Structures are given as structure tokens and as C-alpha cells.
Amino acid sequence: MSVPLTLLGLLEREPSHGYDLKRDYDTWFGRGKPLPYGQVYATLSRLARDGKAIAGPAEHGEGPDRKRYAITEAGIADVQRWLAEPAPPEPHLQAVLFAKVVLALMLGRPAGRYLDTQRAAHLQRMRELTGLKENGDPMDTLLADHGLYHLEADLRWIDHTAARLGMLAQAVRQ
């Protein structure tokens, strides 16, 4: 799960204050594990330092940091690349895949194509693991099977999600 890229993705919708980003992050991606304010502001200043976002002038107010941040072209390119690239197919991916699908739908990006790319990466990895099993070492087989079943579970989620993108897009844009 990449917090910087997820925040950057949220920022692509419209220029936002750190507070708004934290609230939206917690709503969509926090799943009962809110992002600490400190991490939000540290991440935003790092993004600004790296030219992925620009901070507006400090505004008067009560919060610790009343700057509004806007994404830059370099930031948009990073989000675009992250969404389009399949994540390395390994177990326990659900947080990353979930975040990418939700953000892609939010930003009107081709979520279906991203899921297809991910699907291809998963099947490629499954082919490699199956090849490993064909070589016949029982311990290799045992380990490969564990990976195969986890990747299969991801794939079933990917297929299920791909079949429901229209409905999910509505839910995300409400």
C-alpha cells in the first residue's frame, strides 16, 4: 500500500488541504486504521520537495498546517504510471489492488484495462509457479501451490471486480 501515491491520487481530483486528504483517505482506504496527521503532512511536504505537488501560501486558521496543495504534471504522471503498472504478483496484495481500483474509478481512468494488465501479470506468475511444480521437487511444489492458491484468490477478486465496474464507479462518484 503506497500512502504517498494514494494521497497524490486523491490530490489529482482537486487542490486540497492536508485535512481533507486525511479525511478522504480514512474514508476510502483507512479501513479502521486512520492515517496520523503527522504522516499526512510529512508526506505532503516530501511530495512538494520532489516536485510532485506544490504548496500554496499558508492560510490563516486553526489547523497545524493551513496550506492548500495542488498536484503537478510530474505528480499526475506518477499516479498514471502507478495505476497502469501491474503490482508485482505476490500474496497479500488486496490493499494495493483495492486502492488502485478505487482511485482509477474516482479519476475516471480505465480501471478495466488496469485490471486486465494485473490479471496478465498474475497469470504469468502462475505459469512460472506451475513450471516450477513440473520440475518435480516436492518442497518446491508445496511452496508453489501456496503461491498459486493465493494468486488464484486475487484473480477471482479481479474477475469479480471487473464484472462490476459500472456499479462501483457509481458508488465512488456519488
Added chain:
Amino acid sequence: MTGRRAPGPAPGAGRGEVAVAAKPATIIEARGVVRSFGQTPALRGASLPVRQGEIVAVMGPSGSGKSTLLHCLAGILTPDEGEVWFDGQRLDTLRETRRSELRRDRFGFVFQSGQLVPELTAEENVALPLLLGGTRRAAALAEARAWFGRLGLDGLGNRRSGELSGGQAQRVALARGMVAGPQVLFADEPTGSLDSVAGELVMSLMTRAAREQGTTVILVTHDARVAAYADREVIVRDGTVGSLTGAAPSPGQAR
């Protein structure tokens, strides 16, 4: 010496494992196939070229048209529009008698289950395609028997289908699909009725046998672990074929 000329490398092509070596030719191909059942369209312009010796998994949600595509490629169904080519000839315009000869002589089939003739022994079941093709009984049975050892079925040749486990019956069906040395093996959910261990054995044996014999395999499955035995997979959605692994589209492909 015969007058046959060995098919040498194309001019300018290197030897051995040079990356630019020519890929095997397309052996079977659907081009823009449209097929409906009554008012319901099953395929809406499906294109799929498959190379000689390739093992291709055809995936897709239920009702997406993947079995219809397999049946059109195998000449069991004829398309409403579009073309099917096999080994340089148009398949879909052949007369039914000719297509059924092709299916018998050049294609093999493995389906989900229930395909063995219950009155025949396992050996006779395997020999059936050879017997139907005119091979003499003794030779056909000898050929059939050779497959029993290869597929781990030693000693089961005289059993009838009711006396075989699901996995054994499916391996007998695989032997029957392969016994006549088909150029293309069509497998529709070949592990669909098996548990995961029996299914894995069938897939492992099928792909090994196909690779040894250079048989092209078109495998319809909804199971990713089964598809992972293939060289590549395509997905059928809403009656068209999408490629996931970037196989080069053939010149005949519509899209």
C-alpha cells in the same frame, strides 16, 4: 533420398535460439466469427489465431461464448459470419461430411465428463478413434495400450467406465483424444468434474503429451490454475476475444 526439401530457415535468419527466429505458423484461426443461438448472440466477431504447437487457454465468465468459440474452431458449429481456417484451408465452408472426417482424423477432444462409451472397455474406448478411422482392431488396441502406461493407467485397460475413478476416466478420455496423433486437441473444462489433485494430474499429463507430440491445444477453462499450464491465455468477453499477454495479432485479425 527422397525429393523432399527440408524446410530450412528463412533467408537471413540465424540458427538455433536467435531471438528473431521465425515463430511457428498459425495452424488454426477464427477470423471475426459471429454466431447466435436464436436471438441470442454468443460470438460477435471473435478472432483467435493459434500457432502450431501452442497451448492456449480460453478463459472468460460463463456465457461469454468461450465454448461456442471452441465449437466453431473445431468445426462442430458453423459461424453465421466470419471464417475459420485450419492448416491453410477454410474449415467453415466445408461440407459436414468433410468436417466430420477432419474432426476424426486431425482433431482430438476431451470434454468435462461422461464421454466414455460405457459398454466398451477402457482400452476399446481409447482405440475408438483409430477403429473409426479404419485401423485394424489388433493394431488399434496395441496403439491404445501404449497410452495406458504413459498416463499412469497400467492394468486398467479392461475396466469399463463405471469401474474407474473420475480422474482415471478423464485420463482414459485424454488417451482417446490423443491416440490418433491429432494436430489440435480441443479440451473443454477437462478438469471441471475433478478434485484439485486429480485435475492437476490430468493437466500435467495433457500438456506433457501435447508438447512431446507437438500437438496444439485449445483449452477452455474458467480455472486460473488450469490456465496456468498453457503458454498463453486469451479472455472471451461479450463474444469477442481479448488478448492478455500481448501475443502478436495475425494479419488476418480484424482488430
